[in-house]
Each structure stands twice: as structure tokens, then as C-alpha cells.
Amino acid sequence: MSLTVTDLSYSYGAKTALSQVSFAVPEGRFAALLGPNGAGKSTLYGLLTGLFSAPSGQIRVAGHDLARNPRAALAVMGVVFQQPTLDLDLSVRQNLRYFAALHGLSGRDRDRRIDAALDRLAMRARAGEKARDLNGGHRRRTEIARALLHDPRVLLLDEPTVGLDAAARSAITDHVHALARDTGLTVLWATHLTDEVLPGDHLVLLHQGRVLASGTASALHGTTPLRDWFLSRTAVPA
Amino acid sequence: MSLRPWLIAFRAITAREALRFVHQRERFLAALVRPLVWLLVFAAGFRAALGLSIIPPYQTYITYETYIIPGLCGMILLFNGMQSSLSLVYDREMGSMRLLLTAPLPRWFLLFSKLCGASFISILQVLAFLAVAAAFGIVLPLWGYVAVLPALLIGGLMLGALGLALSSFIKQLENFAGVMNFVIFPMFFLSSALYPLWKMAESSPLLRDICAVNPFTHVVELIRFALYLQLNLAALGWVLLTALVFMALALWGYDPARGLVRRKG
Numbered sequence: 001m002s003l004t005v006t007d008l009s010y011s012y013g014a015k016t017a018l019s020q021v022s023f024a025v026p027e028g029r030f031a032a033l034l035g036p037n038g039a040g041k042s043t044l045y046g047l048l049t050g051l052f053s054a055p056s057g058q059i060r061v062a063g064h065d066l067a068r069n070p071r072a073a074l075a076v077m078g079v080v081f082q083q084p085t086l087d088l089d090l091s092v093r094q095n096l097r098y099f100a101a102l103h104g105l106s107g108r109d110r111d112r113r114i115d116a117a118l119d120r121l122a123m124r125a126r127a128g129e130k131a132r133d134l135n136g137g138h139r140r141r142t143e144i145a146r147a148l149l150h151d152p153r154v155l156l157l158d159e160p161t162v163g164l165d166a167a168a169r170s171a172i173t174d175h176v177h178a179l180a181r182d183t184g185l186t187v188l189w190a191t192h193l194t195d196e197v198l199p200g201d202h203l204v205l206l207h208q209g210r211v212l213a214s215g216t217a218s219a220l221h222g223t224t225p226l227r228d229w230f231l232s233r234t235a236v237p238a
Numbered sequence: 239m240s241l242r243p244w245l246i247a248f249r250a251i252t253a254r255e256a257l258r259f260v261h262q263r264e265r266f267l268a269a270l271v272r273p274l275v276w277l278l279v280f281a282a283g284f285r286a287a288l289g290l291s292i293i294p295p296y297q298t299y300i301t302y303e304t305y306i307i308p309g310l311c312g313m314i315l316l317f318n319g320m321q322s323s324l325s326l327v328y329d330r331e332m333g334s335m336r337l338l339l340t341a342p343l344p345r346w347f348l349l350f351s352k353l354c355g356a357s358f359i360s361i362l363q364v365l366a367f368l369a370v371a372a373a374f375g376i377v378l379p380l381w382g383y384v385a386v387l388p389a390l391l392i393g394g395l396m397l398g399a400l401g402l403a404l405s406s407f408i409k410q411l412e413n414f415a416g417v418m419n420f421v422i423f424p425m426f427f428l429s430s431a432l433y434p435l436w437k438m439a440e441s442s443p444l445l446r447d448i449c450a451v452n453p454f455t456h457v458v459e460l461i462r463f464a465l466y467l468q469l470n471l472a473a474l475g476w477v478l479l480t481a482l483v484f485m486a487l488a489l490w491g492y493d494p495a496r497g498l499v500r501r502k503g
Binding site: 049050051052053055070071072074075077079081082083084085087089090094097098099101102103104105106 | 242243244246247249250251254257258261333334336337338339340341342343344494495
């Protein structure tokens with residue numbers, strides 16, 4: 001298992017955000033963390049990236065315990081945040097260089113990795129453009145390319161398609177599915193949109209801070225369309 | 239363990255601060271104009287009202303303009319320290335702080351690198367200010383321009399650490415105007431930047447005592463003595479001590495278990 005979350009609980013004061021969350025993503029799989037707004041997805045991502053820590057529960061990333069050995073866990077983790085994190089005054093390449101340096105990469109090795117990641121996301125031609133001049137889809141692609149620079153084992157994306165138009169959304173969803181399929185990268189993709197989930201994906205259903213279901217998507221929803229299954233499982237009694 | 243990744247990251251974080259500064263020319267101009275207005279307008283008017291006696295490190299009577307030069311250097315450091323913490327609050331909302339904090343290096347080192355970057359920028363601004371002041375005839379001992387560099391670095395780090403600590407306790411940008419009013423102005427006016435402490439004591443011993451514990455006073459005095467090639471040990475000790483306290487506070491504020499970085503949504 002590449003990413004294991006065990007009994008994770010978290011609350012903001014009296015308000016419980018996550019309650020005994022447990023799930024595991026097998027190596028090389030695309031896992032969709034599906035949940036409506038307010039399900040606790042962003043809180044979970046805050047915990048997964050070590051931005052803040054939970055008083056109870058455990059997170060293991062490629063075998064590294066995030067609480068005990070945060071630097072080893074962060075070193076094998078690529079993150080695409082929900083908030084935009086590009087420096088708009090810098091070019092695509094400069095943004096990637098800055099991130100590479102944060103991971104201790106420099107020189108020719110760094111440049112080779114940057115070119116490879118940009119190729120992978122079909123962004124090489126735009127390497128010299130300022131981030132400010134890119135559209136939303138290309139900014140997201142830049143952020144995904146950036147998250148791949150240090151060859152992470154696990155890629156975490158927090159609602160990466162928010163604010164994108166339909167074409168850019170489906171292009172990015174396809175790109176990341178292909179990454180998991182072709183390179184054996186483990187992906188955790190948070191979303192509230194069921195059309196971003198493919199039948200073969202691993203699916204974790206999060207609702208009101210609890211994991212309601214976890215397994216292969218097609219096995220979970222069976223013959224019911226995923227959208228209907230999702231709505232029926234997360235329906236809040238009026 | 240290799241030091242190389244640390245050095246690479248340090249260089250990148252400081253360079254990013256510098257680049258950001260290059261992209262904000264208005265900020266540079268504002269930082270330069272502010273102390274110059276004080277020097278050329280305020281000081282000129284105030285000179286007649288205030289008689290200065292000879293106090294260390296000065297060996298002769300000095301003009302009021304000469305007296306407030308170190309205080310105005312300190313003002314640049316103070317404004318920059320607070321402004322870079324403003325940018326931290328902004329960074330946090332924009333997510334680039336998240337990016338920084340997920341780098342596989344200790345958090346204290348990442349935050350310290352950011353502080354160093356901001357301090358380097360402050361030093362450049364102070365040097366630009368001193369150059370303009372020299373053009374207006376306020377010339378200091380030549381080696382003073384070199385000796386002041388470490389004083390500026392330490393003072394910049396201390397005030398940056400204060401800003402960092404404040405930024406970890408401020409949830410939103412809107413609250414920042416209050417910090418400007420309640421931190422920058424009291425720190426600046428209740429210090430030896432504009433008037434020497436003995437002058438302050440003439441009107442109120444209590445005010446003098448407040449000024450004497452204000453860490454900003456010690457930054458100003460450290461700079462003042464360094465400009466005249468002297469070391470004010472008491473000021474140095476005081477600045478280092480407060481720098482450590484503020485840095486510890488900042489680290490506590492950014493501690494993941496305390497979770498002040500967390501924001502819902």
C-alpha cells in the first residue's frame with residue numbers, strides 16, 4: 001500500500017471535521033476521494049501534507065510515518081493544492097526551478113527533470129511564458145508538472161479541476177489517469193464531480209467526515225450510475 | 239546528511255524574495271521616500287526645537303538630521319519586517335506558503351530562510367537611503383557603511399521574526415491595518431529613533447523606561463554605534479535575545495500541532 005490512513009480524527013474546536021477516517025490506496029492506482037462540499041476533503045489534505053497534524057490516527061506515505069518522519073514522507077509526496085500556488089510574476093520554468101530547489105535539486109539534473117515534466121504535461125512550449133499569461137487549465141498543468149519534478153511515489157491533488165472549463169477539466173483528468181497507468185504513480189484525487197471517476201479507479205467515499213465506502217469504483221456502485229449512487233449515499237435528510 | 243539541499247533551498251527562497259522585490263518597484267520607492275520625507279522635512283523643522291548634547295557614540299555636536307539617520311534606517315527595517323509578514327498572510331491565503339511548508343526540510347529552516355531573504359532586501363534599501371542622505375550632505379564615517387551591515391542584518395532578522403510571529407496569529411488580511419497602528423507606530427515613537435532617551439526622561443521617566451525596554455530602541459542604538467564603528471554590547475545582547483524570543487513564538491505559531499496555519503476550505 002502506498003498511502004495508508006488509519007483512524008484519523010480531527011476537529012475545529014467543537015466541530016468534528018474528520019471522524020476515524022481509514023482507507024488505503026494500493027500502489028500505482030488512481031484513487032478518487034469523492035465527497036460533497038464540506039465532507040472534510042480539504043481538512044484531510046491539510047493533514048496529509050503535514051500542514052497541521054491530528055492528535056490521533058496515523059498517515060503512512062510509501063511506508064513513511066508522516067508524524068514520525070515528516071521529511072521522508074514529504075520527499076516522496078507530490079502535492080497540487082486547491083489554492084493557486086504559482087508565482088504569477090515568474091515564468092513557468094522559473095516557478096518549477098523554485099520548487100525543484102525546495103527539494104534540493106539543482107543544475108543539469110534539475111533542468112532535465114523540468115523538461116521531462118513539462119513534456120509529460122505538454123507544456124514545454126510555454127516554459128518561457130509568465131504564469132500570469134496562462135489560462136486556468138495551463139496553470140493547473142504547470143502545477144501538476146511541478147509536483148512531479150522530484151519523482152514522487154504518491155501524488156495528492158485537492159480538487160484540481162475547480163474553476164476550469166469542461167475541456168480543460170477533462171484534459172487534466174485524463175492526464176492524471178494516464179500518469180497513474182503509465183508510470184505506476186499512486187494518485188489521490190479529491191473531487192465532488194462523479195464524471196472524473198473511471199470504473200477501474202479506486203474510490204473512497206467521504207461524507208460528513210466519515211468514510212462511507214472504499215474499494216474499486218465499479219464494484220461499489222454496481223449497475224447503478226455512479227452519480228445516482230453518490231447522490232443516494234450522501235443524501236442529507238431534509 | 240548532506241548540507242547541499244539546504245543550501246540550494248536557502249538560495250532559492252532568498253532569491254524569490256529578491257525577485258518579488260524587483261517586481262514591486264513601488265514598494266522600493268515607498269520604502270525610500272518614507273524615511274527621506276522624515277529626514278528632509280520633519281528633521282529640518284524639528285532641528286530648532288530640540289537641543290542635543292554630546293552623547294556616545296558622537297564626539298562633537300551633531301545636527302538633528304545626523305541624529306535621526308539610524309532611527310530612519312531602523313524604520314526601513316521595521317516597515318519591511320511588517321510588510322514581509324503581511325506578504326506571509328497573503329501567501330498563506332494564496333497557497334504559496336503551503337508550497338513552502340511542504341518542502342522536505344525542517345520548518346524552522348524554511349521560515350528562517352524567508353526571514354533572511356527579507357532582511358537582505360531591507361539592507362539594500364537602507365544602503366540606498368544612506369546614499370541619498372549622503373547626497374544631501376549627511377555623510378558618515380566611510381567604514382561605518384560597512385560596519386553597519388551586520389547590525390542591519392541582526393535588526394532585520396529580529397523585526398522580521400516579530401512580523402512572522404504576528405502573521406501566525408493573524409487569520410485574515412483585514413486585521414493587518416490594526417497591527418500597523420498598534421505595532422509599528424508605538425514601536426517607532428517609543429524608541430530612541432527620534433529623540434535620545436535622556437531627552438525623553440526630562441518629560442517623563444516612565445516613557446523613558448518604556449523606550450528603554452522597547453527592542454526597537456536597541457536596534458536603533460546598535461545601528462547608531464555601528465555607523466560610528468563602535469559596538470554597543472548591551473543593544474546587541476538585547477536584540478539577539480528578542481530575536482530568539484520572537485523566532486520561538488513564530489515557530490510555535492506555525493507548529494502543525496497547534497494548527498494556526500489551518501484554514502477551513
